[in-house]
Amino acid sequence: MIRHVRTLGLLVPALLLAGCGGISPGAAAVVEGQRIAMSDVDDAAVAVCLLNAGPDGAVDGADARRQAVSTYVLLEVARNLAAEQDLRIAANDRQVTAEQRRELAELAGDDVEVEVVVEVVEANREILAIADALGARETGLRPGDTTDPEQIDQIRQAGSAVISDAVAAADVEFDPRFNLDTGGALVGPSGGLAAASGDPVDPAALPATQRCA
Template sequence: MLNRARAAVLIVAALTLASCGSIHPGDAAVVDDHSISMTKFDKTARIYCKLTLLSAQEQGMASVPNADVRRQTISDLVTIYVARDLAKEKGVSVDKKQYELSGDQVKEVGTAFPKGDDAEHVEFAIENSQEIAAIAVALAEKSTGVTATNENSSQLAEAGHAAIIAAFKDHDVKFAPRFGLSSSLKELGPTGSLSVPETDGPAEDQLPADQRCA
C-alpha cells in the first residue's frame, strides 16, 4: 500500500536546505514572504514520521531517527516554494496528475490512517513531496533535453534537485534554530543538542510519543 507515495516522500530526504537569521518564535521557517508555522510543521512532521516508519518497517527496520525525519519535513515545506518559483522562472509546468493522489490512493490513506489523523494533512504531506520530485524531473528534462524514462528518472531527479538547491541563494530562507541547520547546508548539531538554543524547542526524548520516529 502507498509504495509509490511513500517512496516519493523519501526521495528528497537528502535535501537539507537552510539559512540562518532571526525568525519569529512561532515560525518553523520563513522563505521570502511565506511563513511556515510550527503548528503546520508539527502536523506534517507527525505524518512524515508515520509514513517513514511504515516504509522502514517494510525494509526490516524498527525505527528511524526523529531528527532526520523532522529535518526532512521542514526541508520539504520550504523546498516546495523554491521549486515552484524556479519552475515558473524556467517555464516548466507539471501536470497535477503526476503528484495528486488518485481516488484509490486517497482510500488507501484512509485505511493506513484509520483514526486520530487528519486525512487532509496526510494527503498534503504526500502530494507536497511528490510535487517536488515531479518538478525536479521536469526541470532536468528541460535543461538536458532528455525525456524521463524508468531507466533515467533517478538521474534526472538528482539533477533537478541540484538545480533547486542552487536556487536557494536567490531566496531569503530562515529556519528555526531547533533544527540545527546552517546556511552552508550543514548540521550545527543534533536536534535539541547544546549547539541549538535550548529555549527554542525540546530535545528528541522530550517530544510527545507521536512525534518520535522510534
C-alpha cells in the same frame, strides 16, 4: 501501499546549506518572505513518522521534523522556479489517486489526519515533478519518452541540481531549534524537535504514530 516518502535525498543536502538565523515567532522557516508555520511542520512531521515507520515503528523525531520543514521549503523554492520558467505541472503528476488516498486513510487510521498525510505525499510528488520538468529542459530529454533508468535518473538529477542551486541562492531562514548551520551540519543535540513546539511532551502520552524515536 504508499510508504517511505522521505524528503527527497537528492535535494535536502542543498537545503541544509541555506541560512539560519532570526525568525518570526511561530515560524519554522521563511523562504523569500513566505512564512512556513511551525504548526504545519508539527503536523507534517507526524505524517513523515507514519510514512517512514519501519518494522519496529520507530523513526527519529528530530529527523522527521527536519524532513517536514525541508519538504515545505523545497516546495516553495520549486514552485517559484516553475512560475519563473512557466512550467505547467499536470494534476496527475502531483496529486494522489483515489485509490492511493484510500490507502493513506487506512494507514493513518484514527490517530492521524489523512489530509495531512496526503499533503506530505503530494508535496513530494510535486517537487519531483518540477525537478523532472526542469531536468527535461536541461538535458533535452523527456521522462515520458524514455524507459532507460539511467536517462530517467539523469533527468531527475539535472532538475534536482537546478532546485539545489535555487535553494542555495534563496533567502531562507530556519527556526534555530532545527540546529542547522550554514554549512549544513547539525549543531549540538536535536534541540527538542522530536516534541511538538512548546513545552516538552511525555512520549508515552502521544498516539503511537507520534512516538518518533
